[in-house]
Amino acid sequence: MKVLVTVKEVAEVEEDFQLDGLRVAEQYLDYDLNEWDEYAVEAAVQIAEENDDVEVVSATIGPERSEETIRMALAKGVDRAIRVWDDALEDVDLLDVGAKTRLLSAVVEEEEPDLVLTGVQANDDSFGATGVSLASAIDFEWAAVVNDLDLDIDGAVANVRRELEGGVEELTEVDLPAVLTIQTGINEPRYASLRGIRQAQSKEIKPMALSDLGLDGAALESDLVLTDMYEPETESEATYFEGGAGEQAAELATVLREKGVGAQ
Amino acid sequence: MSDVLAITEHRRGELRDVSFELVTAGADLVGDTGGDLHLAVIGGDTDGFAEELSLDGVDTIHTVTEGDEFNHDVYVQAVTELYEELDPTYVLIGNTVNGLDYAPAVAEGLDLPLVTDAVGLQNDGTLEVTREMYASKVESTIEVNADRAVVTIRPGEWDATEAAGEPAVEVFDFTLDESRVRSRVTGFEEVGSGDVDISEADVLVSVGRGIEEEENIELVQDLADALDATLSSSRPIVDNGWLPKDRQVGQSGKVVTPKVYLAVGISGAVQHVAGMKGAENIIAINTDPDAPIFDIADYGIVGDLFDVVPELIEQFE
């Protein structure tokens, strides 16, 4: 069995930052493995540990820089990685769900996995849609926002819990092959061991350009155009307590007491 | 002229709030461009739901009597068939857990552009969608350069339509392809409640990822004790196993409405805010002056919780 797990390197914006046209200026960005993908990686590695003959392959759309993040996934037990990039991607302001779907579908065609795991959403653009869109494109079944997974490989069914709003969970049987979008809290992502980190150095990260995937620039075309980016107007009407921590705490204590909080 | 088809949402016999917000968003859109607002109700008590959804601005409600609860395989087929029959310009869906479980498949199958989690929509000939990025630190505008699109809207961003109207109600018949229904919903479960019900508490001290380490939870527990308050948290604290699930405030946790909500080291992500924005007094302690939690706070301390919390405990001892 082969499990494909999508791994995105996401940018986090520092507290103070500036925009540079339709991007956040590079010096204010920190890169990290997307939080939701970290749980997806752990779920994939656990499947490999619990079953015989499971290969875990990760797929990333990202520039060379993202290899650092991919190594983190490899260090946690992913067997090998694919990194899709192309000069044509450099200038894309907005890689929309459709374009990501086309790129990842081509990877699926190459790899023919039995199960695909993605994060529920990426912490930077938060579309939250790639997993389900991909499932539709490759004709896999799917489930979104999965926080518990019990795989019945022989029966070709994934028994999942989907986390709905308001503390309600849905129990669903999903026929395999499937794409599952993984929610945080499904497991406890491991730290990479020193041995894992060493081994990761020798694992394969295969770069693939559009042409390697049988695609051309048309795959990146989108009807969505990013036209503006700005810092939202602060809507804060809060009363701020100034001064050192002691003074701030004293003022807050006064307000809290006025509201009837705490021992008098 | 551009028609809008909005797909309503229900669960366990009740229409969800977002259904009424979709009516408002949809009516605004057809208000800009001219055209009809169609609603769809798929599964469950379609007649009862149609009656509740007979609201101002709605032209036609299409009922699809297929199953009791949400099943994405049924929804994808029903919405696709409705789209082909009605030929609307825009399909609107709630940006909910279930919305995100079928909207992307509908868009992909129909080869339509998809914009999720809209917080604003405008149409002066071209559809412009406002969204948030980078954990709400940046807002962006996306122009849809296509005649048609699927858009999901963030719950709570549009007012609910309540005024009654007189839409036509039509049963939409279509033949479900059973071979394409490859998932089965087998039940629901409530997340277990322990000894403490945070939704009943008058005063909540709520801790977020700013606390950094499990052993530091004790510090905010001490604060809660000093204030005679109950301890709750944002999601990462529960994901890490530092507090039980029934302490989680938010979209997937509990909705709380205390008199005082003290958010300690919580950024105020939309899914967290969904659970606590109804608190009477919101107080935030955060090192980041631009953290979105300050947008809804009544009182704010820009500062390090490890400095402020011990001082605050001292004030109450």
Ligand SMILES: Cc1cc2nc3c(=O)[nH]c(=O)nc-3n(C[C@H](O)[C@H](O)[C@H](O)COP(=O)(O)OP(=O)(O)OC[C@H]3O[C@@H](n4cnc5c(N)ncnc54)[C@H](O)[C@@H]3O)c2cc1C
């Ligand atoms: C489908 C779905 C459902 C979700 N449901 C929920 C939900 O029910 N509830 C929920 O909470 N989240 C939920 N989330 C997750 C949500 O998106 C956020 O990831 C989460 O709320 C972030 O929690 P946080 O604010 O504690 O952490 P962060 O966003 O990491 O924020 C930590 C904050 O602490 C501040 N900080 C750091 N150090 C200090 C210090 N020393 N002193 C003071 N401040 C400090 C930082 O400035 C930052 O603002 C859900 C997500 C999805 C996709």
